[in-house]
Amino acid sequence: MVKLTLNNKALSLDADPAMPLLYAIRDIAELTGTKFGCGLGLCGACTVHLNGAPIRSCVTPLSAAQGKTITTIEGLGNDDAMHPVQAAWLANKVPQCGYCQSGQMMSAAALLESNDAPSDSDIETAMQGNICRCGTYPRIKKAIKEAAENIQKAKS
Amino acid sequence: MSQVSILNRRQFIALTGRTGGALMLGSAFGGLGLSTSAVAQAVLPKSDGLGEQLGAFVTIKNDGSVDIICHRAEMGQGILTSVPQIIADELGADWSQVNAILGNADPKYGDQSTGGSASIRKHFTHIRQMGAVARDLLEQAAANQWNVKKSKVRTQNHEVIYKSRRLSFAELAEAAAKLPLPDLDSLELKSRADYTLIGKEDIALQGLEKIVTGKATYAQDIQLPGMLIASIERPPVVGGKVKSFDASEAKKISGVVDVIQLKDRSFPVNVKPVSGVAVLATNTWAAIEGRKKLKVEWDHGPNVSHDSETYKAELVKKVARKGKEARVEGDVYSHTFNASRTIEATYTVPYHHHMSMETPAATAVIEGDRCRVWSGTQAAQWGKRLVLEELGLDEEADYDKVEFNTTLMGGAFGRKSKNDFTVEAVELAKATGKPVKVVWSREDDVKHGFYHSTAANYIKAELTDDNRSDHWIQRVVAPPIAWIFDDKTTHLTNGDLSLGFADIPFNIENLSCETPEITTHVRTGWLRSVGNINNAFALGSFVDELANKAGISTQKMWLNLLGKDRKFDPRGEGFEGYTHYGQADKEEYLLEIARFKGVLNEVVTKSGASEKLPDGQGWGISIAASFNSYAAAATKVSVIDDKVTVLEMHTAIDCGLVITPDRVRSQMEGAMIMGLSMALESEITMKDGAIVQNNFYDYPVSRMPQVPDLYVHLIKSNDAPGGVGEPGLPPILPSITNAIFHASGTRIRDLPVKKTMKV
Ligand code: FES
Ligand code: FES
Numbered sequence: 001m002v003k004l005t006l007n008n009k010a011l012s013l014d015a016d017p018a019m020p021l022l023y024a025i026r027d028i029a030e031l032t033g034t035k036f037g038c039g040l041g042l043c044g045a046c047t048v049h050l051n052g053a054p055i056r057s058c059v060t061p062l063s064a065a066q067g068k069t070i071t072t073i074e075g076l077g078n079d080d081a082m083h084p085v086q087a088a089w090l091a092n093k094v095p096q097c098g099y100c101q102s103g104q105m106m107s108a109a110a111l112l113e114s115n116d117a118p119s120d121s122d123i124e125t126a127m128q129g130n131i132c133r134c135g136t137y138p139r140i141k142k143a144i145k146e147a148a149e150n151i152q153k154a155k156s
Numbered sequence: 157m158s159q160v161s162i163l164n165r166r167q168f169i170a171l172t173g174r175t176g177g178a179l180m181l182g183s184a185f186g187g188l189g190l191s192t193s194a195v196a197q198a199v200l201p202k203s204d205g206l207g208e209q210l211g212a213f214v215t216i217k218n219d220g221s222v223d224i225i226c227h228r229a230e231m232g233q234g235i236l237t238s239v240p241q242i243i244a245d246e247l248g249a250d251w252s253q254v255n256a257i258l259g260n261a262d263p264k265y266g267d268q269s270t271g272g273s274a275s276i277r278k279h280f281t282h283i284r285q286m287g288a289v290a291r292d293l294l295e296q297a298a299a300n301q302w303n304v305k306k307s308k309v310r311t312q313n314h315e316v317i318y319k320s321r322r323l324s325f326a327e328l329a330e331a332a333a334k335l336p337l338p339d340l341d342s343l344e345l346k347s348r349a350d351y352t353l354i355g356k357e358d359i360a361l362q363g364l365e366k367i368v369t370g371k372a373t374y375a376q377d378i379q380l381p382g383m384l385i386a387s388i389e390r391p392p393v394v395g396g397k398v399k400s401f402d403a404s405e406a407k408k409i410s411g412v413v414d415v416i417q418l419k420d421r422s423f424p425v426n427v428k429p430v431s432g433v434a435v436l437a438t439n440t441w442a443a444i445e446g447r448k449k450l451k452v453e454w455d456h457g458p459n460v461s462h463d464s465e466t467y468k469a470e471l472v473k474k475v476a477r478k479g480k481e482a483r484v485e486g487d488v489y490s491h492t493f494n495a496s497r498t499i500e501a502t503y504t505v506p507y508h509h510h511m512s513m514e515t516p517a518a519t520a521v522i523e524g525d526r527c528r529v530w531s532g533t534q535a536a537q538w539g540k541r542l543v544l545e546e547l548g549l550d551e552e553a554d555y556d557k558v559e560f561n562t563t564l565m566g567g568a569f570g571r572k573s574k575n576d577f578t579v580e581a582v583e584l585a586k587a588t589g590k591p592v593k594v595v596w597s598r599e600d601d602v603k604h605g606f607y608h609s610t611a612a613n614y615i616k617a618e619l620t621d622d623n624r625s626d627h628w629i630q631r632v633v634a635p636p637i638a639w640i641f642d643d644k645t646t647h648l649t650n651g652d653l654s655l656g657f658a659d660i661p662f663n664i665e666n667l668s669c670e671t672p673e674i675t676t677h678v679r680t681g682w683l684r685s686v687g688n689i690n691n692a693f694a695l696g697s698f699v700d701e702l703a704n705k706a707g708i709s710t711q712k713m714w715l716n717l718l719g720k721d722r723k724f725d726p727r728g729e730g731f732e733g734y735t736h737y738g739q740a741d742k743e744e745y746l747l748e749i750a751r752f753k754g755v756l757n758e759v760v761t762k763s764g765a766s767e768k769l770p771d772g773q774g775w776g777i778s779i780a781a782s783f784n785s786y787a788a789a790a791t792k793v794s795v796i797d798d799k800v801t802v803l804e805m806h807t808a809i810d811c812g813l814v815i816t817p818d819r820v821r822s823q824m825e826g827a828m829i830m831g832l833s834m835a836l837e838s839e840i841t842m843k844d845g846a847i848v849q850n851n852f853y854d855y856p857v858s859r860m861p862q863v864p865d866l867y868v869h870l871i872k873s874n875d876a877p878g879g880v881g882e883p884g885l886p887p888i889l890p891s892i893t894n895a896i897f898h899a900s901g902t903r904i905r906d907l908p909v910k911k912t913m914k915v
Contacts, residue, residue: 033370073370097232098367099566135829
């Protein structure tokens with residue numbers, strides 16, 4: 001039994017602690033917003049937050065989440081409002097197939113948590129681990145900047 | 157009763173052909189196995205308690221909202237918006253009250269095979285008719301109520317209107333659903349001036365909110381109670397078979413439930429599974445871990461000696477000699493080429509893989525004599541036929557015993573028109589008696605794809621004094637896709653040769669277009685724009701080389717070769733077998749030289765590609781028409797110490813009438829980025845018959861830092877709608893390599909660029 005908090009809910013997951021967190025989230029907790037893309041930490045499709053930090057859940061064992069807080073795309077916003085990143089993704093019509101976008105948004109949200117005025121190169125550094133085969137990078141960049149502005153506005 | 161009714165199964169099959177393969181061979185990707193005569197049908201209106209169905213595509217829900225079927229598969233191209241958008245426009249619906257519903261496999265929808273950039277260009281009228289059926293029923297219901305002629309009333313913004321009277325769709329739906337169906341041919345369709353949704357810039361996209369909240373369902377996401385997950389070890393070589401296997405260690409992994417050998421399959425490979433050994437477990441990780449412990453001995457079969465490097469050398473050798481003629485004008489072989497005015501060049505591209513972010517997945521469950529399937533496929537109806545065949549069911553009598561559900565796809569690019577993974581799920585569901593989800597790893601996806609054919613193109617041409625050409629020989633050789641359906645196939649088909657090769661839009665007095673024969677050893681398949689990839693790379697590079705030799709701009713060279721504005725039908729100019737993406741007989745789709753020039757001039761003007769650049773920088777341009785659309789690209793690069801950096805990319809696209817402008821732009825953006833990966837760094841190679849690459853580390857695709865600013869220039873046009881998903885890609889590769897030449901003097905004729913320079 002691994003105890004963790006998943007999207008603000010305390011949970012005990014009955015799974016092998018060596019199981020990658022990705023499969024525990026998808027198969028055991030049955031939250032399928034987090035995606036498989038490579039299984040090797042190369043593509044970012046499986047990005048979730050572990051105590052607020054972006055991690056690749058395909059190469060992180062479930063045991064690493066013991067006693068910790070995990071946030072997935074389903075928990076990024078709340079019932080009342082989307083996260084500013086999600087809202088900016090919607091406004092800029094970022095997704096094509098959408099499959100990589102949970103991971104993209106989780107990486108972007110983590111970036112904005114630590115840097116609410118990222119430069120182009122900050123964005124590229126934070127996002128280079130997230131592949132989008134459909135080719136939505138220019139819109140992702142634009143959406144991140146817009147989300148950053150909206151976060152700043154909300155703060156001031 | 158109306159003469160319009162759902163086709164019975166036998167008629168449908170007669171129209172569409174029994175097997176996917178046979179029809180496809182002649183249709184150059186155009187039909188993907190279904191003839192264009194398979195059109196959407198109106199079905200009798202009916203009520204299901206939740207709403208009123210007005211025809212096959214439109215349901216007015218009790219709350220007044222409208223469900224509209226998107227019968228074409230969604231893989232990121234945005235068709236989930238575009239089809240309902242066309243129907244809603246014709247219907248007069250309020251877009252904010254429209255919900256798009258992905259249609260399952262069903263013949264009443266007409267051709268559902270989503271490939272060949274065909275959804276709009278081949279089905280625009282039929283889709284509009286499906287909206288018009290529902291509109292007509294609502295109008296008739298209102299007219300009856302008001303006791304006026306139907307021609308006096310019209311729909312607007314979710315209401316039917318007559319003078320100052322109005323009735324909402326919700327108020328009319330019940331009465332409308334009791335009316336007889338109108339005759340499709342009697343329905344008048346809206347004129348372009350009256351479109352309210354088609355072409356609208358800011359239309360909200362269907363399904364977007366679900367994606368950004370993580371609620372969208374892809375094939376990988378299907379979960380059924382008691383479901384097993386299957387991970388399959390497949391033969392490394394095409395045509396290989398399991399000799400023996402030992403599952404004892406695999407079965408020790410906790411969670412592993414069963415290990416099953418898949419049945420052997422014979423040539424031709426078709427789109428069927430390739431056999432192998434499946435490990436089934438209660439969760440994905442256990443299946444993967446179990447599979448690692450599996451010991452399998454293979455009989456590799458006849459293709460074990462295939463080596464892509466040797467094979468490419470063979471292609472280059474073949475293309476140096478005369479091949480089977482596809483298009484001949486004049487007599488180029490009696491001409492003695494003037495060496496000082498002649499260029500001769502061979503261009504090669506490697507095998508490529510689709511590398512969709514979502515790897516293939518499908519789920520199946522057998523319940524009594526019925527089967528239910530969920531698959532992320534571009535070809536639901538074809539998939540359903542394969543499932544019926546797999547289960548030994550009759551395609552007609554048993555058709556309804558299979559329920560075939562389609563999911564969203566996390567990218568597809570042609571790969572998922574092949575339902576090998578769907579059939580695997582059905583085979584295993586049958587063997588286990590349990591619901592089974594087959595999940596492909598990234599390595600499975602890379603190693604068991606249907607690859608874009610490696611190809612060699614040869615061109616030799618002599619410049620005239622006024623810098624055109626009257627003597628031109630060109631050849632292409634590549635393992636033909638038709639081979640997967642008929643392993644005796646040794647030549648590219650007329651359909652293949654119509655992909656920017658023998659349809660070359662130049663007026664050349666003495667021209668020979670040929671294709672030599674070749675044997676095939678791998679599963680080849682359609683990949684975004686198919687043969688246009690290598691053909692446009694060769695032609696786009698060659699025109700640039702000619703321009704350089706002539707000492708004129710590449711733009712001018714294209715204009716010289718294109719010649720006078722005219723309609724251009726290759727069938728009248730030596731290429732009888734021209735297929736034109738299934739539209740060869742449609743006047744409105746004839747190639748037009750002015751449209752080639754239009755995109756070329758637009759991209760040069762808007763990008764500034766004729767500007768003078770500092771040393772070490774260069775612009776490259778190219779054009780290609782494909783799938784009834786015209787695209788031109790301009791790319792700016794810098795080359796410093798042999799290191800290529802792409803600085804800026806532009807695409808001008810003329811795809812005729814635009815339905816969803818934002819999705820046209822996003823497809824062009826995506827095509828530029830995919831083209832960038834293909835040109836610079838991606839490549840599939842084979843050694844000892846097996847694929848060498850594994851994952852993103854050795855089949856790299858572009859990441860954010862490599863992607864420059866992108867610009868899309870959308871040409872306003874009233875021409876018949878053309879394709880969108882694929883036409884952006886072909887001109888990108890040569891625009892990049894031409895730019896490299898202009899920046900550095902290095903001519904890349906063999907892709908990817910990384911073999912020659914740092915990228
Ligand atoms: S699936 Fe985890 S990084 Fe690709
Ligand atoms: S939107 Fe399709 S992979 Fe990113």
